[in-house]
Amino acid sequence: MAKNSALIDPRLPRGFVDFEPADLAAVEEMVAKIRHVYERYGFDPIQTPFFEYTETLGKFLPDTDRPNAGVFSVQDDDEQWMSLRYDLTAPLARYFAQNYQDLPKPFRSYRQGWVFRNEKPGPGRFRQFMQFDADTVGxxxxxxxxxxxxxxxxTMDALGLAGKYVVRVNNRKVLDGVMQAIGVTDEAQKLTVLRAIDKLDKFGPEGVRLLLGEGRKDExxxxxxxxxxxxxxxxxxIEMMSAARLDDLVDLEAEAGPDGFLDAEFKTxxxxxxxxxxxxxEGFAELQSMATLFTSAGYGPDRIKIDPSVVRGLEYYTGPVFEIELTFKVQNEKGQDVVFGSVGGGGRYDGLVSRFRNEHTPATGFSIGVSRLASALKLTGNLNAAPVTGPVVVTVMEKDRIADYQTMVADLRTAGVRAELFLGSSKNMGKQMKYADKRNAPAVIIQGSDEREQGIVQIKDLAVGAEAAASITDNAAWKTERPGQYSVPRDEMVNFVKAIPAVAAxxxxNG
Known part of the structure; x- marks a missing residue:
């Protein structure tokens, strides 16, 4: 057969990944635990589309022929630019503004879904990833x-990470206040400073110092x-973000004068x-109030602490900002021990909804990076990424009896058993068994002409068979004992299969 030169290379775009059944099942279990905590706090689900008008996303307003800095964009048939959502917060602001009259205030919601970023991919940095957000608007x-x-x-406790995380809290007003004090008032320069501070965990104080100054060249x-x-x-x-506590920086007992400055001085x-x-x-006072609430509710600094180095990279935050940092160590690509780091965060964004409505609308929320959190749970043994239990496979011994075999499958499915008919072209039992193994089937059902005449089926419990295979070394003994294989009357097939441990589990x- 001549080689087809027109074959397409089966490859993924950079920054995108496929997901296997075991990974999807494990993530689904993790997400269910997160959802349970959110709902216990009184949050309800909503879902917004993947696409929004580009102007809805705020910072990505089209100032070129094609808006593509950070987002993936297309034009619809009336030449309106649409973009795949960059996060789940801007779409929430649009949803709230659009449905303002019908929603309760405050509005408490959670959202789970894929977001897309047209950025340079790298290790652990993808162009498509899942977030799970919760927000209070109003x-x-x-x-x-x-x-x-x-x-x-x-949420971290519910996922089995108690003692392995800390929620770190700061306030953008504190950061803005320090920048105002040192004379940084240009918005673009302020954003560059914030993004430099946000790289502390990645580059350390000296790397941040370079980013605060002329710039930094990477490897x-x-x-x-x-x-x-x-x-x-x-x-x-550097001094501000290196402080262990905010009150190490300043004594705030003095009142503000007419110029807005305080008579008190920084201590450092x-x-x-x-x-x-x-x-x-103002930012300091808000953090003090939050610290009092944490203490009164029983959340000590081992779980939630005030930390002056927390920034969060997005520019729309206006008040408290917070992130979840996992504190256990992992090895990086160089074999060095490093702290796992952040798996989510958020903050107050009082100006986002006002882009759509004239009135001031306060809002606060946070987002969990589902894929990154799943990686952390794998490392700690709290994510079960075991192979998904496959279907019971009904084999085909006689092609002219497909209807009878399909009836067996239907009986199993009606009883709530996951089952399928072997639909391949081979009648070879060895190949059909190999297929069942690849499907991680808990059992197979066999009925040839002899079994049909006797009114029975052969049922192989593959887990029992695999366990026995480890202890039987003699091939003749294996054929004689046929471990895990049972002759069962056809009318008892369903109940027998339901009792197989893997099927019952x-x-x-699955209800």
Whole structure:
């Protein structure tokens, strides 16, 4: 046979992955536990489409012929730009604004789904990944932010990660206040500073210092432009994010003067060169209120703690920000021990809904990176990615009796058993058994002419057979004993199959 030169190479685009049945089943089990916690807190599900108008996504407004910086975009038939959603928060803001009159306020919802980012892929960094969000829209006090942090902690506990995580909390007003104090007022420069701080876990203090200054070149030679801060400004930022506690930085007993600055001073050397701002004081007070709520609800600093280094990269946050950090160590690609790091986070975004409506609408929420969290659960043994129990396979011994075999399959399915008829072309029993093994079938059913005349079927419990195979070394003994194989009257077939442990376990798990 001549080679077909027109064959298409079966390959995936960079940054996308396929998912196997075992991985999907394990993630589904994990997601069910997350959903249970969210619903216990009173959140209800909604679902938004994969596509939104590009302008809905905010920061990706089309300023070129084709908006493609960060998002995947297409034009519909009336030349409106649409983009695959970048996260689940901007679509929620659109949904809330569009359905404002009919929704309760505050509006509490959760959403699970795929998001898409047109960015450079890398190890553990994909262009399509799943998020699981929870948000409260219409509640402005720090108690709603504190509740989000508590729910994050309870979710980690429910997933078996107690003692292996900490929810870290900061406030964008604190960060904005420090930048205002050191003279950083340009919005683009502020965003560059925030993104530099957000790289602390990845690059360390010295790497962040480079990003705060002229810029940083990575090992591949790629250069990232810096925030262009001077030495005093960079020292102040480094000092702030290195503090173990916010109240190590400042004594906030003084009141603000007419210029918005406080008479109190920063305690640390680099920050002491600058004045405290009103924004810093407001953020600090909100964090103090949240800390009181954590303590009163029984969440100690081993589970939730105030941390000045937390930033979150998205620019729409306006108040408290928080993230879940897993604290156990793993080995990186260089074989070095590193902390696993963040698997989710969020914060307050009071300005997002106001893009669609004139009134001020406070909102807060968080997002879990499902794929990254699944990787963490695998490492800790809390994610069961075992092969999915396959169907009971009814083999085909006589092609002219397909209807009889299909009746067996129908009887099993009616009784709630997962079952299928072998639909391949081979009558060879060895090949049909190999197929059943690849399907991870718990059992196979065999009925040839001899069994049909006797009114019986042969049922092979493949798990029992595999276990016996490990202890029987003599081939003749194997053929004589036929471990795990049973002759069963045809009218007792269904009840016998239902009693096979692997089948019974699947039925129990699937209702």
């Amino acid at each position: 509640a402005g006090g720090p108690e709603s932010d504190a509740e989000m942090c508590m729910m994050m902690a309870d 591949s030679g790629d250069y990232t432009e810096g925030a262009k801060l001077n030495v005093d400004q960079a020292d102040a930022i 050397p680099a920050l002491a060169k600058f004045k405290i701002t009103q924004a810093f004081a 699947w039925m129990k798990a």
